């Protein structure tokens with residue numbers, strides 16, 4: 001079965017219209033737009049699930065159907081033990097099962113990744129995600145952690161959001177201060193935009209491949225995606241763009257299936273890839289590898 005949409009978004013998480021991060025839908029722009037937007041999510045819509053809504057219940061979703069249940073390779077240093085690599089598989093992605101800590105990154109680490117610390121264009125005080133300090137801000141146990149770290153020589157001397165923070169402090173959480181429920185991409189971005197008839201969210205739809213068009217001497221274009229739902233295969237043709245936001249492990253995997261490989265992997269397996277896929281196109285942080293003739 002084929003669908004035609006203006007944009008397909010793979011991965012129902014955390015978007016011009018979307019800000020290129022899955023479910024972060026700008027509902028005003030969606031209302032004004034004539035674009036037809038399709039969001040495809042492998043997991044279910046558990047927005048009303050108490051385990052998602054109730055902050056203290058988040059560990060109950062780990063290693064269930066709401067998690068991709070990825071495991072590391074056996075770790076030599078751990079006597080062959082495998083460690084679960086948690087990733088949300090539900091509408092809202094990992095933001096629906098995470099620990100809700102509202103903390104800031106280190107400037108140096110982001111620089112290493114080639115990213116700006118703060119993108120001023122998305123900075124503001126009125127975003128849909130709600131944050132609050134836990135009631136336990138004066139809790140003696142929480143304070144004991146702060147004091148212990150101070151005693152070990154790690155006092156928090158700077159603003160935790162300065163990008164140079166080191167030390168213990170009680171952080172805010174992405175918990176709605178009034179309802180005391182989890183604030184995450186599905187209830188903060190999707191629910192308010194749900195009624196728009198140009199937004200279509202399909203759950204339990206597993207993307208198998210981004211479809212590419214590669215003219216012999218032209219740029220490679222993503223033309224759509226193929227996904228599975230209820231043992232049936234569907235092809236979506238996107239007239240404008242395909243935005244992939246399937247998480248740390250599944251985004252690269254989904255790109256690798258049609259032959260888009262990261263530079264690091266390509267270098268490691270250079271000979272093998274060259275033999276199979278001699279056309280290599282350069283992107284800013286990706287190499288796009290295509291079949292020969």
Ligand SMILES: Cc1cc2nc3c(=O)[nH]c(=O)nc-3n(C[C@H](O)[C@H](O)[C@H](O)COP(=O)(O)OP(=O)(O)OC[C@H]3O[C@@H](n4cnc5c(N)ncnc54)[C@H](O)[C@@H]3O)c2cc1C
Pocket residue numbers: 010011012013014021022040041042043062086087088089090091092093094095097098099100101102103205206207208245246247248250251254
């Ligand atoms: C258990 C846990 C605790 C965490 N605790 C914190 C915390 O306290 N504070 C904090 O800041 N961060 C925390 N994080 C990290 C944070 O939640 C993630 O960094 C963030 O959610 C990543 O967003 P993302 O959009 O990149 O990916 P994700 O949120 O993982 O979203 C990817 C989405 O794509 C979908 N998808 C993947 N493959 C396919 C496919 N083939 N077809 C269709 N859909 C697909 C997934 O099902 C998922 O919904 C935690 C994460 C986990 C898992």
